[in-house]
Amino acid sequence: xxLESKCQGHVSDDPGDYWRRSCPPPGSLAVMxxxxxxxxxxxxxxxxxxxxEQLRDGWSWESVQSxxxxxxxxxxxxxxxxxxxxxxxxxxxxxxxxxxxxxxxxYSCSYSTPVLYFRAFTLEGRSLSLEEVWSSVxxxxxxxxxxxxxxxxxxxxxxxxxxPFFMLHPCKTEEFMKPVLQLAQDQHRPVNYVLTWLSxxxxxxxxxVPLMYFTLLLPSPALxxxxxxN
Amino acid sequence: MSDTAESPTEPQKEEPQKEEPQPPSEDSATIEDKKKIDVLLKAVGDTPIMKTKKxxxxxxxxxxxxxxxxxxxxxxxxxxxxxxxxxxxxxPSPDQxxxxxxxxxxxxxxxxxxxxxxxxxx
Numbered sequence: 001x002x003l004e005s006k007c008q009g010h011v012s013d014d015p016g017d018y019w020r021r022s023c024p025p026p027g028s029l030a031v032m033x034x035x036x037x038x039x040x041x042x043x044x045x046x047x048x049x050x051x052x053e054q055l056r057d058g059w060s061w062e063s064v065q066s067x068x069x070x071x072x073x074x075x076x077x078x079x080x081x082x083x084x085x086x087x088x089x090x091x092x093x094x095x096x097x098x099x100x101x102x103x104x105x106x107y108s109c110s111y112s113t114p115v116l117y118f119r120a121f122t123l124e125g126r127s128l129s130l131e132e133v134w135s136s137v138x139x140x141x142x143x144x145x146x147x148x149x150x151x152x153x154x155x156x157x158x159x160x161x162x163x164p165f166f167m168l169h170p171c172k173t174e175e176f177m178k179p180v181l182q183l184a185q186d187q188h189r190p191v192n193y194v195l196t197w198l199s200x201x202x203x204x205x206x207x208x209v210p211l212m213y214f215t216l217l218l219p220s221p222a223l224x225x226x227x228x229x230n
Numbered sequence: 231m232s233d234t235a236e237s238p239t240e241p242q243k244e245e246p247q248k249e250e251p252q253p254p255s256e257d258s259a260t261i262e263d264k265k266k267i268d269v270l271l272k273a274v275g276d277t278p279i280m281k282t283k284k285x286x287x288x289x290x291x292x293x294x295x296x297x298x299x300x301x302x303x304x305x306x307x308x309x310x311x312x313x314x315x316x317x318x319x320x321x322p323s324p325d326q327x328x329x330x331x332x333x334x335x336x337x338x339x340x341x342x343x344x345x346x347x348x349x350x351x352x
Contacts, residue, residue, distance in 0.1 A: 138294075138324055138325075139294075140294045140297065140324040141311070141324075143308075144308070144309065144311055147309075175348055175349065176313055176321075176348055178275075179274040179275055179313065179315065179344065179346040179348075180315045180318060180319065180320070180321070180344075182274065182275070183274060183315065183318035183344055184318045184319060186318075187318050189317075189318050189319060191318075191319050192319075195320065196319060196320050196321070199320035199321045199322070199323075200313070200320075200321040202323075203321075203323045203324055203325075208323055208325075209320075209323065211322075211326070211330065211331075211334055213320075214316070214317065214319060214320050214334075214335075215334045215335075
């Protein structure tokens with residue numbers, strides 16, 4: 001997909017130059033950016049990581065340098081690897097079967113948005129098939145997602161690791177980010193693009209984003225006296 | 231899926247939703263779950279505005295359940311996905327109890343939820 005093709009051949013020393021071109025020109029969005037600049041992506045990820053550490057949610061930041069990355073600026077492509085130790089995210093037909101999911105958040109050059117890669121294993125190390133993964137998609141979304149030709153879960157080679165992963169196609173990211181970004185802008189409220197994006201796509205594929213990520217920003221009196229983790 | 235967990239808090243001009251007794255659930259639906267919280271629904275963008283915006287919703291009701299209710303109320307078709315946002319900053323998980331959301335993000339005695347219909351994943 002476009003993840004490699006747009007980045008290869010890029011020679012400019014100024015990464016800002018490239019990222020500005022990849023986003024729609026200003027004016028067409030009336031000041032509001034629906035995509036995220038690579039620098040902002042990094043910043044958002046760092047904030048997310050800080051919160052993850054506080055919540056012991058298991059996200060980590062990995063800079064991967066490999067032969068695949070060497071053809072373009074390694075700094076532009078970095079990833080978060082979530083290592084859900086004992087993180088049981090869903091069950092298969094046999095309700096006693098425990099599955100282990102691994103989620104990666106990468107930055108898509110083509111779409112200037114985060115993109116979610118994931119894979120799932122049984123505890124014996126058998127990787128799940130696409131069909132089995134579909135059965136773990138939240139029922140709220142499953143039918144629509146399956147009927148949608150572009151916005152679907154596909155098997156893709158991980159751009160950095162070269163291993164088979166599942167990926168949630170990023171082409172509709174702008175569309176579901178637009179309402180919340182608009183709302184936030186109206187209220188002059190800052191939004192962590194990556195975290196907000198994750199809150200939408202995560203549940204689709206079995207990843208729960210704990211509420212505490214959002215309550216840490218604004219502790220409410222009710223929460224302080226009634227500390228129930230989700 | 232019954233709509234009985236919601237009741238409007240404003241007088242309705244049109245025919246109100248018929249309230250039937252809530253069927254007992256198999257799991258431990260506590261008395262706490264039955265308590266209702268006030269939810270204010272706000273449309274975003276081109277999404278149709280609900281005539282009744284304020285609803286009393288049982289705490290134990292999930293976001294998904296409320297989302298389905300709104301979708302039916304607005305008569306969205308199968309290709310349209312409803313998104314719900316809290317605090318103008320995130321989408322709550324579909325399995326989240328609205329009661330918990332109210333505890334964390336409610337203000338002035340109500341939980342404000344923004345909803346938007348989208349063709350994303352449609």
